[in-house]
Amino acid sequence: MLEVLPGGAVGKVVRQMLACSHVGCSARATLWRFVPERTCRAVLRGFCKGSAPSMIITSLLDTDLYKFTMMQVVLHQFPSAQVEYRFKCRNPGVQLAPFVGEIRDEIRSLCSLQFQDAELAYLRSLRFIKSDFVDFLGLFRLNEKYITITPQPSGEIEIVIRGPWLHTILFEIPVLAIINEVYFRNTQKVPDFPEGRRRLDAKIAALQADGLGDLKIADYGTRRRFSRAWHEEVLRVLVARLGTGDRRPGSPQGPGQFAGTSNVLYAMKLGVTPLGTMAHEYLQACQALGPRLRDSQVFGFEMWAKEYRGDLGIALSDVYGMSAFLRDFDLYFCKLFDGARHDSGDPFAWGERLLEHYRTNRVDPLTKTLIFSDGLTIARTIELYNQFRGRCQLAFGIGTNLTNDLGDPPAHEPLQVVIKMTRCNGQPVAKLSDTPGKGMCDDEKYLAYLRQVFDIPAPQ
Numbered sequence: 001m002l003e004v005l006p007g008g009a010v011g012k013v014v015r016q017m018l019a020c021s022h023v024g025c026s027a028r029a030t031l032w033r034f035v036p037e038r039t040c041r042a043v044l045r046g047f048c049k050g051s052a053p054s055m056i057i058t059s060l061l062d063t064d065l066y067k068f069t070m071m072q073v074v075l076h077q078f079p080s081a082q083v084e085y086r087f088k089c090r091n092p093g094v095q096l097a098p099f100v101g102e103i104r105d106e107i108r109s110l111c112s113l114q115f116q117d118a119e120l121a122y123l124r125s126l127r128f129i130k131s132d133f134v135d136f137l138g139l140f141r142l143n144e145k146y147i148t149i150t151p152q153p154s155g156e157i158e159i160v161i162r163g164p165w166l167h168t169i170l171f172e173i174p175v176l177a178i179i180n181e182v183y184f185r186n187t188q189k190v191p192d193f194p195e196g197r198r199r200l201d202a203k204i205a206a207l208q209a210d211g212l213g214d215l216k217i218a219d220y221g222t223r224r225r226f227s228r229a230w231h232e233e234v235l236r237v238l239v240a241r242l243g244t245g246d247r248r249p250g251s252p253q254g255p256g257q258f259a260g261t262s263n264v265l266y267a268m269k270l271g272v273t274p275l276g277t278m279a280h281e282y283l284q285a286c287q288a289l290g291p292r293l294r295d296s297q298v299f300g301f302e303m304w305a306k307e308y309r310g311d312l313g314i315a316l317s318d319v320y321g322m323s324a325f326l327r328d329f330d331l332y333f334c335k336l337f338d339g340a341r342h343d344s345g346d347p348f349a350w351g352e353r354l355l356e357h358y359r360t361n362r363v364d365p366l367t368k369t370l371i372f373s374d375g376l377t378i379a380r381t382i383e384l385y386n387q388f389r390g391r392c393q394l395a396f397g398i399g400t401n402l403t404n405d406l407g408d409p410p411a412h413e414p415l416q417v418v419i420k421m422t423r424c425n426g427q428p429v430a431k432l433s434d435t436p437g438k439g440m441c442d443d444e445k446y447l448a449y450l451r452q453v454f455d456i457p458a459p460q
Contacts, residue, residue, distance in 0.1 A: 065276030087159030221403030313338035339369030
């Protein structure tokens with residue numbers, strides 16, 4: 001009988017059977033023969049918790065813009081590239097293995113999603129997104145066969161994503177968001193939202209201090225957010241209190257200190273600017289895709305310029321460290337790109353070196369943008385703004401400190417989780433960060449070779 005019922009009716013029957021005291025374990029077990037596993041797991045989860053289940057990720061737009069900007073380059077320039085990503089949690093002693101079942105269920109649900117017509121229309125409205133890419137997304141689904149999650153005896157988990165780059169690139173951000181939300185909903189049954197709201201109020205007050213009217217911040221916090229609902233609440237408060245600078249009728253009033261968000265879904269829902277260009281994986285993949293390893297950074301920048309023809313002109317500077325970046329970022333790239341993004345190392349030293357580099361190449365720093373995005377807090381953002389204001393254009397992307405700040409350790413501690421590309425077309429790829437511990441590579445010989453090629457000393 002169950003196999004001929006529509007999905008909603010199946011769910012109703014399952015709930016009734018589960019609620020009946022006469023239904024024993026053996027009878028419940030037979031449900032799995034007739035009802036799709038995903039449906040049963042979701043219903044059972046909701047039954048056990050006493051509430052209807054809800055998916056953590058409900059839209060494929062619930063990710064960062066740079067995933068789409070990179071994905072378009074992959075479609076047009078590297079459609080056959082094969083890659084591997086691996087997961088790492090940098091917090092010592094965190095036990096994620098007990099939640100593997102929930103994480104798998106959520107990823108299974110993620111892989112059932114497709115882009116909706118309104119979502120595709122929104123992407124099509126972005127100037128730099130091409131129509132053939134949107135057509136491709138209209139047929140796109142994430143495939144569960146490309147991702148494996150394995151609990152380890154230590155209590156940690158191993159996640160490996162392996163397959164075509166074009167079909168795996170969208171896993172990273174939603175999977176990290178899933179891991180965060182599953183972990184926190186199991187370990188913090190009563191989240192301290194009042195404390196989170198008090199901290200958010202204090203941050204907004206700090207930004208609204210005298211003399212900071214031109215300081216603009218953006219949200220970069222999707223991957224390490226406390227939860228989807230909290231992320232949306234934070235964004236709505238920032239839009240309402242800081243304003244977006246939009247002067248159209250009905251737009252939030254304010255000085256316009258909220259520049260936008262990296263999250264495409266909330267950019268669409270809230271009518272703010274989606275932000276993002278490239279991430280480390282793009283330049284890492286170019287180590288395997290370019291003609292020569294030493295030229296891989298230059299190759300990556302040139303292919304980006306070929307794709308976007310002047311749009312999205314922010315170069316990522318820390319895949320090989322700042323010194324190697326400046327050696328490759330010559331007069332041509334100084335003029336071609338609108339600026340650069342800092343994501344590791346001392347941000348003050350980075351900014352001073354970049355401004356001096358522009359001056360040396362006879363480029364006016366006032367025409368260029370420096371973007372800071374490495375573990376920023378509001379206090380650090382204000383410090384950077386005060387040092388560089390009036391010397392260049394500035395942008396600040398704040399992540400975890402906005403979307404996962406609900407207290408202090410040990411009561412609350414955000415997860416430092418990452419998913420990094422480790423191989424492309426069968427060969428190792430790596431990031432040589434200016435910050436110790438931010439790189440990921442399982443091939444020490446390749447790391448040594450990479451350092452030699454880019455003339456980067458080994459860390460002390």
